[in-house]
Amino acid sequence: MNEHGRHAMETMKNHDPESYAQIADPETHFSTLGREIQDRIWSLSEDLIPPRGQETPLEYVGLVNMAKLRAREIVYQEMIYDGLPQEPEEMEPVPSQQDEQS
Template sequence: MNEHGRHAMETMKNHDPETYAQIADPETYFSNLGRQIQDQIWSLSEDMIPMRGQEEPMEFIGMVNMAKLRARGKVYQEMIYDSLPKEAEEMEPAYGPQEDEEN
């Protein structure tokens, strides 16, 4: 299992244990998911990497690394985080001071 599969597995264990418990073979499921995530990251990062211009080599390497990080974040959001149940505090709107706070 690659790092992406491990991350997805740990995230689901911690944030959606009911769904995790329903997976018959977590090792196989998250190994496959990890490969899918890796493929998506590679594909998306290739699209996000800018054409090589006149920038210094280290600057271009930084641009490539940022594209890979952005792709990873986007794929993680779509393939891992969006499927998790919302946390209670995330679902409650913040409308200013709480009633028990004194002004």
């Protein structure tokens, strides 16, 4: 299992344990998902890498690396995080009457 599959598996275990428990063979499921995520990241990275311009080689390497990181962020959101149940939003504490009288 690659790093993407491990990340997806740990994320689901921690944030959606009920769905994780329903997966008959988590090792195979997340190994396959990890490969799919990797393929999608590579494909999207190619689309996001800008054409070579007037930048220095080091600057261009930075642009390529940023494109790869952005692709990973997008793919993780689509293929891992969007499928998780929504976390309850933290609410601001409501002031009590005693706090208001102070």
